[in-house]
Amino acid sequence: xxxxxxxxxxRLATPADAATIVAHRRAMFQDMGITDRAALDAMDERFAxxxxxxxxxxxxxxxxxxxxxxxxxxxxxxxxxxxxxxPRDQSPRRGYVMNVYTCSDYRRQGLARxxxxxxxxxxxxxxxxxxxxxxxxxxxxxxxxxxxxxxxxMRMLLxxx
Numbered sequence: 001x002x003x004x005x006x007x008x009x010x011r012l013a014t015p016a017d018a019a020t021i022v023a024h025r026r027a028m029f030q031d032m033g034i035t036d037r038a039a040l041d042a043m044d045e046r047f048a049x050x051x052x053x054x055x056x057x058x059x060x061x062x063x064x065x066x067x068x069x070x071x072x073x074x075x076x077x078x079x080x081x082x083x084x085x086x087p088r089d090q091s092p093r094r095g096y097v098m099n100v101y102t103c104s105d106y107r108r109q110g111l112a113r114x115x116x117x118x119x120x121x122x123x124x125x126x127x128x129x130x131x132x133x134x135x136x137x138x139x140x141x142x143x144x145x146x147x148x149x150x151x152x153x154m155r156m157l158l159x160x161x
Contacts, residue, residue, distance in 0.1 A: 006067060008066065009066050010063055012061065013077070015055045020072055026043070028100070054079065058080070059080050065106075076119055078123070089130045094129075097131060100116070113146070
């Protein structure tokens, strides 16, 4: 974006921010080409229920970037998961990064990177060594530049009987 550089602040999400997180998640999937309204509506409903409990239990943490008027323009979330010990990481928790989203008018300004830096600094402070995420094609370069790399994870989506 051309013009003067805007001032932004980072703040932590609270349970009162659940609707914003749900809206960011939906917009993120829409930006990835998922347009099935019924599927998105069902996701919103189930995710909102999960998110409310996870925020209350401290299992989900969120960071927001706000503009000078305190409007949320970008967000990122971290799902704290139990982590069974592995040879490389014996810490009891790992972080799963999710819901990284920047409103379209604010993209290409380094905001997602700022949020990821804050999130990763928090993980380091908490002794979390393993942080994972699933990336859209558009964001892969950002995550690789931060230090994320492809792993050998395999996935299977089971059909109901």
